[in-house]
Amino acid sequence: MYTSKRNSAFTLIELLVVIAIIAILAAILFPVFAQAREKARQASCLSNQKQLGTALIMYVQDFDESFPISQYIDPISGAPYDWGNAIYPYIKNGTGTAYSPTVTLYNGEGGVFSCPSFPHAQICQYGINLCISHPYYATNPSEPATLAGIDSPSNRVAILEKGATSKVGGDNYSYPTFEVGQWNWAGYLAGVVDGSAQEAQMDLAYDFDRDENAPPDGYPGPGGMPRYRHNKTCNVLFADGHVKAVPRGRLSWAKNIYIPGLYERIPAAAQGAFYGAPY
Numbered sequence: 001m002y003t004s005k006r007n008s009a010f011t012l013i014e015l016l017v018v019i020a021i022i023a024i025l026a027a028i029l030f031p032v033f034a035q036a037r038e039k040a041r042q043a044s045c046l047s048n049q050k051q052l053g054t055a056l057i058m059y060v061q062d063f064d065e066s067f068p069i070s071q072y073i074d075p076i077s078g079a080p081y082d083w084g085n086a087i088y089p090y091i092k093n094g095t096g097t098a099y100s101p102t103v104t105l106y107n108g109e110g111g112v113f114s115c116p117s118f119p120h121a122q123i124c125q126y127g128i129n130l131c132i133s134h135p136y137y138a139t140n141p142s143e144p145a146t147l148a149g150i151d152s153p154s155n156r157v158a159i160l161e162k163g164a165t166s167k168v169g170g171d172n173y174s175y176p177t178f179e180v181g182q183w184n185w186a187g188y189l190a191g192v193v194d195g196s197a198q199e200a201q202m203d204l205a206y207d208f209d210r211d212e213n214a215p216p217d218g219y220p221g222p223g224g225m226p227r228y229r230h231n232k233t234c235n236v237l238f239a240d241g242h243v244k245a246v247p248r249g250r251l252s253w254a255k256n257i258y259i260p261g262l263y264e265r266i267p268a269a270a271q272g273a274f275y276g277a278p279y
Contacts, residue, residue, distance in 0.1 A: 041116040042230035042245060045161065048112040049237040052126065052159060055090035057241050065147040070133035070177045077103050082176035083128050084108030108176065117229050119164050119211050127162045127178035127224070130266055131259040132239065135177075145262050153239035157256050160236045161229070163222025164211035174223040180263065185253035209248065226251065 059068055068086035073079070079099045088094060088106035095110030109123040118125050132145040150156055165174050179185075208225035228234045233245040251257070 038117065038231050042233070042235065045115045045117065045230065045235045046243050046245065048115065049126065049159060049161075049235055049243045051091060051093070051112045052087070053237045053241045053243060055087040056158065056237075058090045059087050060147055063144075066144040067132045067146070069135065069144050070128055070130060071135045074103075079103045079105060080107070081105065082107045082124070083133050084113060084124070084176065115161055115229075115235075118161075122164060122174055124174040124176045124223075125161060125164075126159050127175060128159050129157050129239075129257065129259075130177040130180045131257070131262040132156070132158060133177065134266060145259075145265075147239075149262055150239050150259055151261075154242065155255055156239045156259055157251070158237050158239040160226050160234055163208060163225060163227040165221060165223035177224075178226065179224040180257050180266070182253060182258070185257060 056067070060066065068083045071080065071082040074081060077100060084094070084107045085105055091112060093111035094106050094108070094113045096104040096106050097109065099105050107123050108126065109121070113123075113125065114121075115125050132150065134144060147153070160178060162174065162178055208222045209228050210222055211227070211229075212222040226234045228248040230245060233247050234251075235243065236246050236251070237243050
């Protein structure tokens with residue numbers, strides 16, 4: 001009696017079915033893996049901000065509850081300092097840049113000053129709120145803000161992560177602060193005044209939620225605005241020291257950015273070079 005022997009190899013159809021199943025599983029799982037990887041990076045970024053917050057609070061306690069000045073130029077060395085250099089002694093973490101044989105700047109680069117999801121090495125990946133950390137201008141000096149001057153520390157943003165700037169000619173400068181102007185958050189809206197809690201003032205008026213390549217967008221651009229790079233959330237340190245991942249659309253200029261009394265004291269950026277404010 002004749003019997004046929006079945007070929008143990010896959011047929012072409014069976015092979016195509018297996019390939020199709022693998023492709024479907026990959027399409028389902030790869031985004032999940034990417035989100036999980038980004039979640040881990042987000043956790044590392046949150047840890048960075050928590051450490052920055054601890055250092056910031058320690059600085060405030062040591063300097064009569066005053067926040068560091070966001071940026072100034074030393075009148076003797078000419079070195080440009082910012083708030084990262086002010087809190088560095090409390091954190092001892094970050095990459096120093098030799099400005100001169102006697103001056104090393106720690107202006108927010110490397111270590112806890114760097115988000116693992118940031119696309120390239122750049123200073124000031126995190127920006128401080130200009131309301132609480134004023135710059136010091138020679139022709140318009142401004143005293144640093146105090147903790148007592150913040151009406152609701154648990155709601156007011158102190159530090160958040162910003163977009164990357166990679167400009168033409170290799171200029172990767174990023175602002176040490178983030179933009180707090182009402183016009184870039186709420187826009188020129190009819191009937192909206194400083195401190196208004198209208199729902200129309202939610203989130204950004206202009207879309208700078210991206211990283212800048214070239215050419216530059218101009219001020220403030222991505223380097224001066226929040227970046228929701230962690231699965232559409234932005235890591236935020238609040239003035240009371242707690243950190244939180246905030247989804248896009250949940251930051252309100254009136255509730256989280258604007259600080260009555262301190263916002264009005266911000267010196268105009270056109271006042272000239274900033275000098276000599278003591279840390």
